[in-house]
Amino acid sequence: MFSLNQKGDYELQLTRTVKKPGRHVLELYLFTPPETQLSARTIPEPQFFFSSIAHRFGLMGTQTKDRASKSDTSYALLSPHFEIAHGSWLFRYKASMGRLRQQLQTAETIAEPIGRALRLTQSFAQRMRQTQPEQDRQKRYFRQMDIYFSWFAEQFFLKCMTQDGFDELDPELKQSITDFLQNEEAIRKERDYERAFQGSPTTVWNRMSLYSRVLEYPVSPQSKIVELGSGTRRLVKAGSTMVVMSGLTYLLFNARNASQTLSISLLLGIALVYAIRDLLRDDMINIITRWLLHGKPRWKISLLMPYTRKLLAQQLIWLDYRKLSDLPRKVRDHASKSASNDDALVVCYRSLLTPDRAALEQDEFQERLTLDCEALCEMIKVSRYQLFTYNQDIQGDDPSSKVEAHPIEMQQDYNLLLVHTQPGQSHSTAQYWRVRLGSDGIVQLKKREPQWPPPEEQKKRSWWQRH
Numbered sequence: 001m002f003s004l005n006q007k008g009d010y011e012l013q014l015t016r017t018v019k020k021p022g023r024h025v026l027e028l029y030l031f032t033p034p035e036t037q038l039s040a041r042t043i044p045e046p047q048f049f050f051s052s053i054a055h056r057f058g059l060m061g062t063q064t065k066d067r068a069s070k071s072d073t074s075y076a077l078l079s080p081h082f083e084i085a086h087g088s089w090l091f092r093y094k095a096s097m098g099r100l101r102q103q104l105q106t107a108e109t110i111a112e113p114i115g116r117a118l119r120l121t122q123s124f125a126q127r128m129r130q131t132q133p134e135q136d137r138q139k140r141y142f143r144q145m146d147i148y149f150s151w152f153a154e155q156f157f158l159k160c161m162t163q164d165g166f167d168e169l170d171p172e173l174k175q176s177i178t179d180f181l182q183n184e185e186a187i188r189k190e191r192d193y194e195r196a197f198q199g200s201p202t203t204v205w206n207r208m209s210l211y212s213r214v215l216e217y218p219v220s221p222q223s224k225i226v227e228l229g230s231g232t233r234r235l236v237k238a239g240s241t242m243v244v245m246s247g248l249t250y251l252l253f254n255a256r257n258a259s260q261t262l263s264i265s266l267l268l269g270i271a272l273v274y275a276i277r278d279l280l281r282d283d284m285i286n287i288i289t290r291w292l293l294h295g296k297p298r299w300k301i302s303l304l305m306p307y308t309r310k311l312l313a314q315q316l317i318w319l320d321y322r323k324l325s326d327l328p329r330k331v332r333d334h335a336s337k338s339a340s341n342d343d344a345l346v347v348c349y350r351s352l353l354t355p356d357r358a359a360l361e362q363d364e365f366q367e368r369l370t371l372d373c374e375a376l377c378e379m380i381k382v383s384r385y386q387l388f389t390y391n392q393d394i395q396g397d398d399p400s401s402k403v404e405a406h407p408i409e410m411q412q413d414y415n416l417l418l419v420h421t422q423p424g425q426s427h428s429t430a431q432y433w434r435v436r437l438g439s440d441g442i443v444q445l446k447k448r449e450p451q452w453p454p455p456e457e458q459k460k461r462s463w464w465q466r467h
Contacts, residue, residue: 009441022423061088221303427455
């Protein structure tokens with residue numbers, strides 16, 4: 001199952017852990033409201049793929065690999081093994097803290113997730129700081145990791161202190177958090193980390209974001225993107241030119257046989273043929289190319305290991321805009337009726353991930369699918385409407401002084417349906433959210449039941465009913 005988190009004002013991030021080799025199929029359907037202006041002209045599909053969707057992966061290591069690294073410290077003498085091992089530790093720690101942060105938002109009591117976060121953080125700090133690197137490159141990496149961890153943990157627990165119900169926690173737990181924060185301050189002074197925490201909040205935030213990118217580089221597979229279908233488009237372009245020029249040549253030869261003189265009507269006819277070709281050429285090429293590439297992937301991504309450039313996984317990507325009537329039967333039948341109407345546009349994103357079996361024996365993957373809604377929010381017009389209310393509680397004899405004007409913010413509801421299939425399974429699992437967008441970002445995020453058939457019902461269906 002995927003977990004959905006809001007990252008900033010505009011971004012939604014779906015995360016899960018990939019442990020099994022095989023074909024991982026992910027389908028994302030974004031149902032747009034009828035009043036939106038999204039289309040292939042306002043935001044072309046390639047632009048939406050490269051600007052609004054980011055599909056990333058990270059290596060988290062495995063428990064077996066961690067136990068082996070504890071017993072065998074020879075890896076610490078070499079790079080990049082040191083950076084890869086410690087980077088995977090940090091990646092897994094951040095993923096665990098992210099899940100606990102989400103539990104804080106939904107749990108009835110915050111004592112259990114905060115206690116687990118404190119134990120996890122103390123264990124990670126002890127494990128990380130017991131290693132003493134010797135090479136200059138490893139010392140620099142360790143210093144950045146220690147600084148970033150200290151800042152990341154501090155930010156987590158300071159935010160916990162602002163949560164409702166923190167004052168009602170057990171005094172021993174609150175004292176443990178205070179002791180941990182004081183201990184981190186002492187470590188910063190002892191190891192001369194204080195300069196990294198100086199500056200304005202924006203400066204510190206940007207500096208830590210840079211540290212995060214540097215630390216995650218050894219465990220972030222590099223993407224090599226190849227656009228599929230470009231050869232088909234060139235062939236269609238060449239074929240259309242050949243057809244038009246063949247017809248024009250045939251016309252010229254017939255005109256030459258009929259008359260030896262070059263008339264003005266013939267010149268106008270040739271010019272008209274060229275004008276019609278230039279007028280219809282692009283649309284004709286786009287229509288024919290789309291018809292030939294219908295149902296085929298648009299991009300192929302190879303995930304490569306940093307430093308070694310070893311192939312970790314292959315990924316095929318589909319992205320297109322469809323109407324509700326053009327969607328697969330299972331999505332039409334079981335998507336919520338309030339998701340959209342027949343005229344609204346649906347953004348369809350599909351990913352087929354095939355990890356290398358040997359790679360999963362060494363590492364687990366964290367899959368992160370980020371949806372940036374900034375382009376969609378920019379399409380929402382700023383409202384100038386006002387709602388007027390009469391407040392009798394306001395003192396005064398003038399009736400107009402009791403009238404209050406409330407500005408109205410225009411909002412649009414998008415529905416997000418996520419369908420994913422695990423390797424070796426004949427049934428799929430769905431998750432469903434309603435996302436409310438305003439001109440300034442995400443306003444509300446609610447999880448809903450997708451009305452998806454259970455596995456038993458899916459297995460009973462025939463092949464053509466599943467698609």
